[in-house]
Amino acid sequence: MMQTEILPPVDHAAWALFLDIDGTLLDLASTPGDVVVPKDLLTLLDALTRRFGGALALVSGRSLDSIDSLFPGNRDAVGCHGAEWRLGGQTFIPQPPWPDGLLAGIEAARRRLPGVMLERKSVSLALHFRAAPEQEAAVWDVAEAAVATDPRRFDLLEGKSVIEIIPAGVGKGSAIERFMQVRPYAGRRPVFAGDDVTDESGFAAVNRMYGLSIHVGNSPTTKAQFRFPDPESLRHWLDGLNIALQGGNGHAQP
Ligand SMILES: [Mg+2]
Known part of the structure; x- marks a missing residue:
């Protein structure tokens, strides 16, 4: 599959954005507790959430509690690879506790x-x-x-x-599909960025929904259509997207 960092000109304002955290938005650290949230990233996510009409969710292997400690604000989020999620301020944990x-x-x-x-x-x-x-x-x-x-x-x-x-049966792909069935996600074009093997089910899901899948890193076997080399370049692209949408025409300039 051809991979490029250049995204096609489309109506970006009609996207729904799904973002993995570790290795995608944030650089990996030696333990999950040591990651650093860059200055201005929270502000950027808030701005993008507004630009996408609320259709922005963090999609992580972290628990919702752990996501909230990094990105406070009661955001839409999928935790534990899809086993728990929060949508519109309401939390869902459908699985029973561990024996x-x-x-x-x-x-x-x-x-x-x-x-x-x-x-x-x-x-x-x-x-x-x-x-x-x-x-x-x-x-x-x-x-x-x-x-x-x-x-x-x-x-x-x-x-x-x-x-x-x-x-059994839990995954990021099914979580994204679930979000895409409800407001404010339904009717939008899903865009998912991830870095890890656990993100491949998410790439497959957005590919099926004619969305955009973005791999961060250098996996030779990813199903993602597009690629950024590292979290910093993804953050830079998100920043550019926000600026483009700020202009009001909904089209990111290459
Ligand atoms: Mg990750």
Whole structure:
């Protein structure tokens, strides 16, 4: 598939924007708690939210609580890869909590793996090994053993230096499709930017809806139609989009 940084001239004001956070809007850090939100990014997101008639959502593997700590303001957001979401100020967490036995087993196994961090989200369990890459194989063993306790109910999601145990059937693609069925998203053209393998279901979903899929990074196998090399260049493009829409003609200049 041909990939380019030049986006086609279309009515940008009629877009609905879906943005992954880590590695897409923000540069990756050694742990999720260490990321830095650049000055002016909150203002930019607020401005874009207005320009798109409210149709802007953050779509992350982070929990909604974690998203709010970085981007306060009760924004529309999809958390935990689609297992929880907030739309128009209303929060939805349709999945039941984790069985205590499963959590205790994972925590006990993690204690034997120095440098590995267990993040307990409301609907997913994330094992982070960015600080201890040598533990990757052992982390896979722990995660696969956990899923094996009930394979119909649980699934694994691989990210950058993280493996997550999630409810089966959850994904960013289905979350974006859900948003696109309701106001203010319905009738708009979905645009989704992401960087990771967990974003591929989102790319596939917006491609099916004749939207725009944007990969941030250098994956050779992405389904995304367009590409930016790093979060900084995506932020720069968003800034330009905001300025173009400010002009009122709804067309971003190349
Ligand atoms: Mg990401």
